[in-house]
Amino acid sequence: MQLLRSLLKQILYESVRGDDDRKITDICCHSEKVKEGSLFVCINGYRNNGHEYVPQAVEHGAAVLVVDDRYVIESRSGPVILTEHMKVNVYELIRDRNICVVAVRDTRKALSALSAAFFDHPAERMKMIGITGTNGKTTTAFLTAGILQEAGYRVGMIGTIESYDGRRRETVKNTTPESCEIHRLLSRMVENECDCCVMEVSSQGIALQRTADIFFDIGVFLNIEPDHIGKGEHATFSEYLYCKSRLMRQCGIGIVNQDDPNVDKILAGHTCEVENFSIRHPSDVMAEDEWYGMESGSLQSHFTVKREWRREDIVMQLPGQFNIYNALAAISVAGHFKVDREQIKAALAKQIVPGRCQNMTAGTGYVFLIDYAHNEMSLRNLLETLRKFKPARLIVIFGCGGNRSVLRRYQMGETAGRLADFTIITSDNPRWEDPERIMNQIEDGLRGAVCAGEKPSYIKISDRRAAVEYAVSMAEKRDIIVLAGKGHESYQEIKGIRYPLDDRKIVQEALDGGIREYHC
Numbered sequence: 251m252q253l254l255r256s257l258l259k260q261i262l263y264e265s266v267r268g269d270d271d272r273k274i275t276d277i278c279c280h281s282e283k284v285k286e287g288s289l290f291v292c293i294n295g296y297r298n299n300g301h302e303y304v305p306q307a308v309e310h311g312a313a314v315l316v317v318d319d320r321y322v323i324e325s326r327s328g329p330v331i332l333t334e335h336m337k338v339n340v341y342e343l344i345r346d347r348n349i350c351v352v353a354v355r356d357t358r359k360a361l362s363a364l365s366a367a368f369f370d371h372p373a374e375r376m377k378m379i380g381i382t383g384t385n386g387k388t389t390t391a392f393l394t395a396g397i398l399q400e401a402g403y404r405v406g407m408i409g410t411i412e413s414y415d416g417r418r419r420e421t422v423k424n425t426t427p428e429s430c431e432i433h434r435l436l437s438r439m440v441e442n443e444c445d446c447c448v449m450e451v452s453s454q455g456i457a458l459q460r461t462a463d464i465f466f467d468i469g470v471f472l473n474i475e476p477d478h479i480g481k482g483e484h485a486t487f488s489e490y491l492y493c494k495s496r497l498m499r500q501c502g503i504g505i506v507n508q509d510d511p512n513v514d515k516i517l518a519g520h521t522c523e524v525e526n527f528s529i530r531h532p533s534d535v536m537a538e539d540e541w542y543g544m545e546s547g548s549l550q551s552h553f554t555v556k557r558e559w560r561r562e563d564i565v566m567q568l569p570g571q572f573n574i575y576n577a578l579a580a581i582s583v584a585g586h587f588k589v590d591r592e593q594i595k596a597a598l599a600k601q602i603v604p605g606r607c608q609n610m611t612a613g614t615g616y617v618f619l620i621d622y623a624h625n626e627m628s629l630r631n632l633l634e635t636l637r638k639f640k641p642a643r644l645i646v647i648f649g650c651g652g653n654r655s656v657l658r659r660y661q662m663g664e665t666a667g668r669l670a671d672f673t674i675i676t677s678d679n680p681r682w683e684d685p686e687r688i689m690n691q692i693e694d695g696l697r698g699a700v701c702a703g704e705k706p707s708y709i710k711i712s713d714r715r716a717a718v719e720y721a722v723s724m725a726e727k728r729d730i731i732v733l734a735g736k737g738h739e740s741y742q743e744i745k746g747i748r749y750p751l752d753d754r755k756i757v758q759e760a761l762d763g764g765i766r767e768y769h770c
């Protein structure tokens with residue numbers, strides 16, 4: 251419990267109406283999560299206006315409402331919280347419910363600052379490592395945590411696949427969750443005596459102030475390519491780039507990929523000490539002599555890492571140059587901890603990441619991989635990598651998420667047409683969009699590869715399970731089949747509902763022979 255008055259000392263606000271001598275039991279921004287004594291922060295979101303949930307929050311026992319100053323209007327009966335669909339008299343809230351109303355300029359910023367204060371600034375009590383990049387955040391987070399754990403550190407994690415507070419794992423809705431959830435998780439990590447937290451920092455997380463009150467000891471920049479541009483994400487590539495670059499003004503040491511063409515823009519205005527890693531240029535941590543091989547059906551990467559005067563041979567269970575970049579980032583981070591070379595080698599040799607280049611076949615003569623490539627850059631890297639293993643045929647199955655960048659669909663279609671021998675276009679998470687329309691857009695992109703002189707060969711099967719079964723039925727010796735886009739996800743999201751669907755399960759079932767008769 252925290253006293254509202256002491257929390258308010260730590261934030262900027264416009265006005266406070268009501269008794270600030272209140273004890274706060276919790277902090278949240280979703281009315282359903284409000285409990286007796288909670289502080290409820292109203293956020294005007296993409297679909298809903300949190301201010302319209304004031305009555306619900308009050309019903310659930312909110313003690314404090316933090317509102318955007320622009321929604322507090324002076325009326326004849328005194329101040330009211332006024333939105334398009336709702337009017338609530340502030341003095342009635344104070345008189346009848348003993349609720350305190352705090353008006354601020356930016357409720358997202360206030361949520362972040364109040365959450366940090368409410369949970370007693372847990373980020374200041376651990377080493378914080380923040381990882382950003384269009385692709386590779388999860389993989390790098392797992393590799394980093396794997397190395398630190400190998401060296402005996404207790405490591406908390408927050409990212410796309412799950413959060414880990416040092417004792418419990420939980421799935422999270424966002425890669426970078428809302429600030430109140432982040433600080434709640436961080437405080438549990440502190441309670442569970444974590445030494446450090448490795449967290450993925452998405453551009454959307456930065457843009458929406460989810461990480462505003464965290465100063466990262468180490469910030470990692472992996473890469474950036476045009477993605478996440480569209481309604482509900484970023485307006486332009488420059489805005490996307492700008493958001494990612496903010497991490498370099500919010501960390502003590504910035505570890506950056508020297509080979510990324512936009513690295514200078516990412517570092518513009520940086521306030522951190524900079525270290526770099528590279529495969530192409532001399533840098534603090536470098537890889538050379540990379541080669542890729544297959545052992546017992548597992549696709550591996552081999553390389554030599556050079557750091558200062560030392561050289562080490564590394565083997566990883568993750569294929570591809572892009573994974574070597576992820577490993578270089580993790581090795582660079584490890585340089586700031588007490589980790590020895592054997593611990594780095596051992597951790598990298600065994601680390602796998604759920605749904606990232608996950609091999610589902612052993613001894614079948616062909617390889618069936620599950621991967622999370624869901625944009626052009628990742629699909630291109632993945633298919634180019636898999637080509638290096640010289641498959642008889644490279645077959646790819648994928649769809650594209652609804653309510654995400656539309657450009658992804660054309661680009662991924664074109665890339666599949668260009669790099670795969672056969673493509674099965676299927677459905678991903680259509681969300682609120684028509685899955686057939688998304689598949690047609692992918693098909694348009696794929697046909698573009700025909701115009702460019704390639705001969706794409708493909709089929710459209712909207713049912714993801716049927717698409718996998720079809721692929722298994724056509725698989726022959728030395729084929730590589732990759733099911734891309736959903737990786738670790740255990741659901742398919744259609745019109746706001748998450749139905750159970752797990753690529754790993756459907757592939758296993760299809761491989762085990764549970765193939766239904768397929769009608770084209």
Ligand SMILES: CC(=O)N[C@H]1[C@@H](OP(=O)(O)OP(=O)(O)OC[C@H]2O[C@@H](n3ccc(=O)[nH]c3=O)[C@H](O)[C@@H]2O)O[C@H](CO)[C@@H](O)[C@@H]1O[C@H](C)C(=O)N[C@@H](C)C(=O)N[C@H](CCC(=O)O)C(=O)O
Pocket residue numbers: 279280281282292293294295296297298299300301303423424425426427428452453454455482483
């Ligand atoms: C587009 C976007 O970023 N949306 C995020 C946003 O939702 P929203 O703006 O639609 O929320 P809203 O429904 O309008 O609600 C507004 C406010 O009213 C409140 N509310 C709403 C309903 C209700 O009954 N009661 C109530 O109090 C909500 O809690 C919220 O505070 O705020 C929510 C709560 O924080 C997020 O979960 C949600 O992420 C959605 C699920 C999402 O898909 N976001 C993507 C774009 C995203 O953030 N992706 C990045 C990773 C990308 C990557 O790196 O690949 C991420 O970090 O996950």
Ligand SMILES: Nc1ncnc2c1ncn2[C@@H]1O[C@H](COP(=O)(O)OP(=O)(O)OP(=O)(O)O)[C@@H](O)[C@H]1O
Pocket residue numbers: 383384385386387388389390410425450452472473572573575576605606607621622623624627628629631632737
């Ligand atoms: N460094 C990289 N560069 C390009 N592609 C990568 C890189 N690392 C991984 N990938 C590809 O991107 C996919 C997603 O990887 P990962 O989950 O690590 O990235 P992410 O940034 O966490 O993604 P998201 O935030 O969208 O969940 C992988 O399955 C792989 O195909």
Ligand SMILES: N[C@H](CCC[C@H](N)C(=O)O)C(=O)O
Pocket residue numbers: 425624650651652654678679735736739
């Ligand atoms: N972090 C990514 C994940 C996309 C995964 C894909 N399966 C989809 O649903 O679009 C995003 O939110 O854009």
